[in-house]
Amino acid sequence: MLRLxxxxxxxxxxxxxxxxxxHALVVGIGDYKYWPDISSSNDVPFIKTTLLxxxxxxxxxxxxxxxxxxxxxxxxxxxxxxxxxxxxxIVVIHFSSHGExxxxxxxxxxxxxxxxxxxxxxxxxxxxxxxxADQVKYFRDDQFGNYIDELRSKxxxxxxxxxxxxxxxxxxxxxxxxxxxxGAAPLVSKNYKTTGKEITGKGDVFRxxxxxxxxxxxxxxxxxxxxxxxxxxEADNDGTDMGSLSLAIGKVFEKLSPGTTYRSFFSSLxxxxxxxxxxxxxxxxxxxxxxxxxxxRFIEQKPFIEIEAINARILTLKGGSLxxxxxxxxxxxxxxxxxxxxxxxxxxKGVISMAKPFTSSVTLDTNPGLQQPxxxxxxVIEPVYNIKPLVIKIGTDTGDGTSINFSDPEMAAIKSxxxxxxxxxxxxxPDLLLVKGIAIDSFKIASNGYLFxxxxxxxxxxxxxxxxxxxxxxxxxQLQITDRTSKLEIRLVPFINGKADTSKDNQKLVNxxxxxNVNDSLLVWVKNNGEKAVYFNILDLQPDGVxxxxxxxxxxxxxxxxxxxxxEAGQEILFDKYKISIAPPYGMELFKIFVxxxxxxxxxxxxxxxLKSRGDFTVLEKLVNNSYTIATRGAKVExxxxxxxxxxxxxxxxxxxKEK
Numbered sequence: 001m002l003r004l005x006x007x008x009x010x011x012x013x014x015x016x017x018x019x020x021x022x023h024a025l026v027v028g029i030g031d032y033k034y035w036p037d038i039s040s041s042n043d044v045p046f047i048k049t050t051l052l053x054x055x056x057x058x059x060x061x062x063x064x065x066x067x068x069x070x071x072x073x074x075x076x077x078x079x080x081x082x083x084x085x086x087x088x089x090i091v092v093i094h095f096s097s098h099g100e101x102x103x104x105x106x107x108x109x110x111x112x113x114x115x116x117x118x119x120x121x122x123x124x125x126x127x128x129x130x131x132x133a134d135q136v137k138y139f140r141d142d143q144f145g146n147y148i149d150e151l152r153s154k155x156x157x158x159x160x161x162x163x164x165x166x167x168x169x170x171x172x173x174x175x176x177x178x179x180x181x182x183g184a185a186p187l188v189s190k191n192y193k194t195t196g197k198e199i200t201g202k203g204d205v206f207r208x209x210x211x212x213x214x215x216x217x218x219x220x221x222x223x224x225x226x227x228x229x230x231x232x233x234e235a236d237n238d239g240t241d242m243g244s245l246s247l248a249i250g251k252v253f254e255k256l257s258p259g260t261t262y263r264s265f266f267s268s269l270x271x272x273x274x275x276x277x278x279x280x281x282x283x284x285x286x287x288x289x290x291x292x293x294x295x296x297r298f299i300e301q302k303p304f305i306e307i308e309a310i311n312a313r314i315l316t317l318k319g320g321s322l323x324x325x326x327x328x329x330x331x332x333x334x335x336x337x338x339x340x341x342x343x344x345x346x347x348x349k350g351v352i353s354m355a356k357p358f359t360s361s362v363t364l365d366t367n368p369g370l371q372q373p374x375x376x377x378x379x380v381i382e383p384v385y386n387i388k389p390l391v392i393k394i395g396t397d398t399g400d401g402t403s404i405n406f407s408d409p410e411m412a413a414i415k416s417x418x419x420x421x422x423x424x425x426x427x428x429x430p431d432l433l434l435v436k437g438i439a440i441d442s443f444k445i446a447s448n449g450y451l452f453x454x455x456x457x458x459x460x461x462x463x464x465x466x467x468x469x470x471x472x473x474x475x476x477x478q479l480q481i482t483d484r485t486s487k488l489e490i491r492l493v494p495f496i497n498g499k500a501d502t503s504k505d506n507q508k509l510v511n512x513x514x515x516x517n518v519n520d521s522l523l524v525w526v527k528n529n530g531e532k533a534v535y536f537n538i539l540d541l542q543p544d545g546v547x548x549x550x551x552x553x554x555x556x557x558x559x560x561x562x563x564x565x566x567x568e569a570g571q572e573i574l575f576d577k578y579k580i581s582i583a584p585p586y587g588m589e590l591f592k593i594f595v596x597x598x599x600x601x602x603x604x605x606x607x608x609x610x611l612k613s614r615g616d617f618t619v620l621e622k623l624v625n626n627s628y629t630i631a632t633r634g635a636k637v638e639x640x641x642x643x644x645x646x647x648x649x650x651x652x653x654x655x656x657x658k659e660k
Contacts, residue, residue: 020088020159020297024051024061025081027074027117029097031066034124036098039234041065043096043166043246046237050250051092054299060084069097071119071137078147088158090294091151091218096243099167099232100125101186102138113186114140115228117167125187135187152217159218160288160295162262166225166243168232219288221262223269226280227511235276238318244280248272254303255480260293262286266512271649274588275477278447281653284512302340303380305331307373308359315350315362315370317378325352325360330382333370341379352384390423390471393430393446404436406457413458421464423471432470443470450544450585472605473545476592481647487530488567488595490650495521495579514652520582524551527572535566537594537602543587549603550580550591562601586656596645 026047030040044065051061062077085091098118116138123134152161225232225245235244252268266284273282305319315333319325332346350364362378370376394406394414406414414434418424430446434457441457443466444450452470456462492514493500494507500523508514516522528534538550549555552562560578567573594602 020090020295021060021086022051022054022056022090022092022294022297023081023085024056024092024094025064025077026051026061026094027064027069027077027097028095029066029069029118029120032098032118033067033121035118035122038098039241040096040166040243042237042240042242043094046242046250047094047096047164047246050253054253054294056092067120069120071122071139074117074119074139075143075147078151082147082151082154085151085154085159087154087156089155090160090297091155092162092164093148094164094166094246094249096166096246099165100138101228102135102140103131103186103188113188114138114142116140117144117165131188138187148220149217152220155218157216157218158295160291161218161220163220163222164224164245164249165222166232166245168226168230214287219286219291221284221286221288221291223266224283224285225273227283230280233277233280244273244277245269245282247276248282256293256298260298261290262293263289263512265293267649267651270513270651271590274590274651278588281511281513289512299339304334304338304377305379307333307376307378310370310373313350313364313367314353315364315378317360317362320356320360325380326355326384327352329380329384331362331378332381333364333368333376333378336375336377338377338379341381347376349381389425389428390421390432390467390474391425391428391430392418392432392434392467394426394434395436404438406436410458414463417460417463418467421467424467431474432467445543445545448543448587452545470545473541473547476539476541476547476605477590479592479647480649481645487528488534488536488593488646489527489529490536490591490593491525492650492652493523493525493574495523500525500574500576510653514650515655516582516652517655518582518584518586521579522582523579524575525572526567526575528567528569531569532597533566533568534595534597535562535599536596537562537565537600539592539594539602539606541590541592542585543589544585547606549606551575551578552601552603553578554603562599562603566599582654584654584656586654588651588653591650591652593648593650594645595647598645600645 026044028040028044028047030038030042032038044063048061048063052058062081064073064077081091095117100116100118100122101113102116104114119137119139122137123130125134148161148163152159155161223245225243233244234241235247237247248269251272252265255268256265262284266282266289270282273280305317305325307315308318309316317325325331329352331350331352332341333348333350334341334344334346338344347370348364348366348368350362352360353363354361394411415426418426432452433444433446434455435442435444436457437454440454442454443452445452453466455466492508495501508516508520524538526536537552540548540550542548551565552560554561556578558577560575594600
């Protein structure tokens with residue numbers, strides 16, 4: 001497996017070099033002949049639209065769906081694609097399908113199983129007696145590798161190949177009620193014997209055969225929806241089921257910024273998927289991880305919202321409060337196809353007058369006579385950063401297997417308190433579980449069962465305090481702001497035998513994600529690759545909802561103050577006086593990183609309310625602190641069209657002693 005170094009960067013300017021041709025092969029199989037149906041038909045137009053926005057021509061996008069996507073059809077499409085490309089071109093390959101493991105046919109897999117794409121006419125693995133006939137229609141990893149290497153050879157060293165696989169590689173059951181892309185037992189013969197070697201979590205999508213020396217071939221990157229031993233669960237896109245990876249790709253493509261590398265693209269994708277399918281762990285492989293995305297030849301698309309309907313001055317938008325469009329946000333209307341509103345003049349301006357989770361209404365300042373909804377896009381010019389609605393389920397738990405219920409008067413009192421909070425509800429899929437205990441009640445994180453806090457459920461003040469803490473945590477998780485004038489890189493360096501060991505930081509990366517064991521220690525390394533000095537802060541968001549200050553941290557000896565976190569242009573700093581020790585809880589943890597040209601202090605978010613910030617809050621600090629006020633549904637950036645800073649996430653995984 002390749003050794004990786006994780007970094008996050010933000011850069012200045014727009015790159016618009018478009019000399020090479022962009023090609024794509026999009027395969028979506030949902031209406032299977034033998035396997036259970038899935039929602040790939042929703043993925044294909046979504047991915048195609050994403051590519052068209054990136055200046056792919058319709059004629060250069062090959063699409064195979066359902067009955068056309070047999071194994072023979074897939075192979076024919078690859079051959080056609082290879083004949084069309086030339087040196088230096090860019091190629092995107094996207095598969096939305098079932099995935100399966102098939103008994104290795106050439107004894108080169110350590111676990112005895114090939115990863116495979118399930119073509120339209122592949123037999124479902126139910127009878128080992130028919131293995132020889134059933135396995136023929138599966139598109140195996142080594143066959144995939146032959147085509148990829150031939151493609152890379154023709155593209156040459158200036159070309160790019162990126163492969164997306166929205167499918168399971170293996171699995172033994174479903175999780176939840178959503179469709180799973182795979183989930184069947186491996187397809188093996190009756191004489192198959194396991195090698196005894198466990199799946200390590202690395203899922204090779206294809207096996208390299210290297211037609212030419214590596215330096216003569218195009219770089220490649222492969223991003224898979226899940227590890228080899230995991231299932232790939234579908235996600236909800238405004239009420240429509242689709243592949244979780246496909247949805248994440250489209251959302252991250254909308255936020256590409258100059259300087260994006262394949263590694264930083266993956267970190268953004270990982271962060272998005274961790275919100276919608278936290279049980280999955282996407283995988284990145286390849287030799288082009290630190291190459292600029294599309295070789296730098298991508299269109300920077302500022303996020304926009306499409307229009308559903310027009311009624312004179314009233315616009316209905318295909319996006320609502322869950323996308324940050326809350327009441328009071330200011331927007332502007334531009335012609336569709338606008339990449340950056342700063343370079344064009346708006347057709348009209350308006351204010352969000354009504355917001356639901358997935359739709360909203362805009363009241364325009366004037367009536368410009370708009371007619372066709374698809375002819376215009378809406379951009380946010382003064383945001384109201386939404387606090388996601390918090391859903392609470394009231395349950396029972398004694399810890400000894402018996403059941404205790406809240407009494408009817410207690411239930412009535414609790415629901416009455418919750419109704420007073422605009423961001424809280426007892427209807428829908430829960431974020432928090434309010435559990436009745438013998439001596440004390442508790443809040444638990446619904447997604448993983450971790451204890452968030454104890455609480456006296458009928459005590460209004462205590463209940464509101466704990467809900468306020470969780471609202472803050474959720475807000476920080478989701479907050480994404482990009483100030484394109486900053487370019488900051490952050491790494492986590494292992495601290496071994498009393499010193500930083502920069503030679504070992506790669507070893508802590510598994511499939512592009514940092515993995516640590518309990519009792520590991522690390523240091524923070526930062527480098528400012530931008531042209532201006534910046535300040536940065538880091539908060540730690542544990543999977544059990546606890547927020548810890550990392551930098552600044554005035555409780556350390558010696559303390560680290562906000563003023564100590566200034567990084568000059570071109571400067572790199574290793575914070576070797578601050579050792580961070582890894583401890584439970586286990587699972588995915590998140591460092592929330594804030595970057596600003598002015599001094600900021602986010603430590604006050606994580607510590608007791610008695611600690612006050614020095615001086616006036618910056619706009620960025622006000623934004624985050626406003627999310628503490630749960631009397632309103634949003635935290636507004638007053639008198640500013642931007643939040644005067646950036647935020648981004650650095651995710652890592654803490655493994656238990658039982659995990660390999």
